[in-house]
Amino acid sequence: VSDASEHFLNEPTGTVAVITSDGRMIVGTLKGFDQTINLILDESHERVFSSSQGVEQVVLGLYIVRGDNVAVIGEIDEETDSALDLGNIRAEPLNSVVH
Secondary structure, eight states: OOOHHHHHOOOOOEEEEEEETSEEEEEOOOOOOEEOOEEEEEEEEEOOOOOOSOEEEEEEEEEEEEEEGGEEEEOOOOOOOOOHOOOOOOOOOOOOOOO
């Protein structure tokens, strides 16, 4: 078990970003997960990227992400994240994962 996995096994809370296999970015508080990486996120929102306007945040609330739809998950540094000016960030939306 890696150090990161052990951290979440012992204390599965904290703000995480999840990139799904269909290219969505969901940010929320990790409340739990299981052996197939099904995730329970609270206070979650989706960040929708656009090359012509700032990042839109769509409120999702309590949200479950199926493990087979998780491409990447990472812990968010809340201080750094809160300092971001999402209204001025321009980026192309992510493509779906191709297997």
